[in-house]
Amino acid sequence: MANTDEELRNPSKPPFRISREQAIELVIPVVAVLLALLIGALLILFIGKSPLVAYGALLKGAFGSKRDIAEMLINVTPLIFTGLSVAFSFKCGLFNIGAEGQFIMGQIVAAWIGFSLTGLPTVIHMPLAFLSGVLAGALWAALPGYLKAKLGVHEVINTIMMNYIALYFSHYLVMGVLKEPGPIPQTPPVQAAARLWRILPGTRLHFGLILALGAVWLIYYLLFKTTLGYEIRAVGINPHAARYGGINVSKDIVIAMSISGALAGAAGAVQALGVQFRFLDLFGFVGYGFDGIAVALLGRNHPFGVLIAATLFGTLARGAITMQSIAKIPKQIIGIIQATIVIIVAADEVLRRFLKSRGAATQALVEAGEVEGDGN
């Protein structure tokens, strides 16, 4: 950091300072969100409704009452897991599009363990069902990870295909061996002992949120405070250099994919054990895994960024419900807002250049020491 010179010159300023590079990193997602909300507002206006009423309904839906906040957090919980899942694989240079399929496997296996075992105490049954879901997700991701590591088969293709296998396999199971007798394609309900605790009385808010927050910390610790995390990040930055440096790249790829899958599986498990209490036939992808990609992107692949991005997407998802019922705004508007955020963040290079070119003029001043800068 080149700030030292300036600090010496001007010691009254606080030592902690954000460089312009970092500022731009932080500003891009914020600008993306605001621009997307603005575009959403214009669309709402275009269909003849009031954006203020719409966004008011959105905020009311997410924060209006204890139950609204709980519902918002219920939406946030699986997104934290799937966001972490995708972000973690990104850190290893892998693009895990298979979070959706790992989610499904986690969900159906957790539901299966949850309803099929009887007579177990909660302290055993609940963690057992949850961890089964986690394991199912991990295994579902380990396979494409192994194929990537050993045979070089691209993980994007693999994981997409694994999504479809998971979808139809779950359909096969829920229409067959796991089906509850009756006209509805669903599993029997999960035993009371396997259900996640409801942590806020009078709402559906469940213990999964605590697990998700734990996962944020755990992944942060794993990535940035352990040798494995260091290796994984090294592989992500440059696998050749990592191999040269003595890192077993193949092993790390399989491990990274497994952990990524475990997180997506955890998302499925908390939905089965905390929200639905069973597995209902899916009729198509639910989207938590795909939303996880957007969350990871918006969260800059950092665990804490993921937490913030998941909160935003969860708020939008919850708000979409009340926007429909109170303001009579079609839910697609929220889809457009989310997509716009993703486009802007994904095309951040445009924004970055824009911001940088505006900053170019100041560069000279930076060098002259008149304005603080990153000194790069």
Next chain:
Amino acid sequence: MSKSSKWVVAIVAVIVIIAIAVGLRKPKEEIAEVVPESLKAAMVTDVGGLGDESFNDAAYKGLKRAEEELGFEITVVESKKMDDYEPNLRSLGDQDTDISWAIGFLLTDAVDTVAPEYPDLKFGIIDSVVEQPNVASATFKEEEGSFLLGVIAAKMTETGTVGFVGGMEVPVIEHFDAGFHAGVRAANPDVKVLRGYTGKFDDPAKGKEVAIAQFNQGADIIFHASGACGLGVIEAAKEQGEGHWAMGVDSCQHHLAPENVMSCMMKRVDVAVFDITEKVKDDTFEPTHYVFGLAEDGVGPCDRTSEHVPEDVMDEVEKYKEMIINGEITVPSTYTELEAFTPPAA
């Protein structure tokens, strides 16, 4: 503060100002929307959502009619995912919606959970039965209507082969499948029926693929019960041109390809929604299970069937309809019942 961050603040400020200005422009409309005293009716779609030209749209039609003819204030809430069913219903309950419709059996659990939380409000569910003191359930005898379409297909086919395209292999779709097969068998046991499933309800491309495969195998009439996948089935018939027919489902889908849609198996979700919503207004609402079959005009071929189907076939259809209504034929609704089904001597 560096110049670049000032600049950023400026952009943000401009955006916020524009957003607020845009938001403030239309305050009048809100006042106009608040019409007190009117009854409220609403529906929650399943994950298929509006625009399926089928099931959810049919329900919406019924709700719309309740708005126009009965003066209800209506709201539609589409569900993005299964976890949304409960909160969607609650959000309607919180608005004191007099009757909230749950469209589809996927919402069974959600209605069963949410309805008791709002004992003063009423709920309705389509295609499933929920036993709560404030819930009316409406189910349909899809097999009866599908049977009649099977009769039409068997009488109209020139190649001696007809097709069925289903969405997912779930019990409701089995009703269509079994009924259609039985109808074909009753009208002409020599006609071969192809059976295909798309594995989903929301993918027209997949529906088209399955339909084209069946046309290639010699089918000339294909009946679909596959939600939005059916749009692809109809598209396929249209593309193959003359002599290739699709049969639509749930709503009248003739307008999608007037020259290539022979008939549609109407499942009058709109009638169910409208009738029961009307009972709320008349204060005659009963929390019972309503079954809509041929006798109740809840299912059957659509009105535009006669555009392509000659009178003698229509008479035949009418004959079978009466036999079903007066109990001479019990139409099978499952594959097992279909196995055991022997058509009466015509």
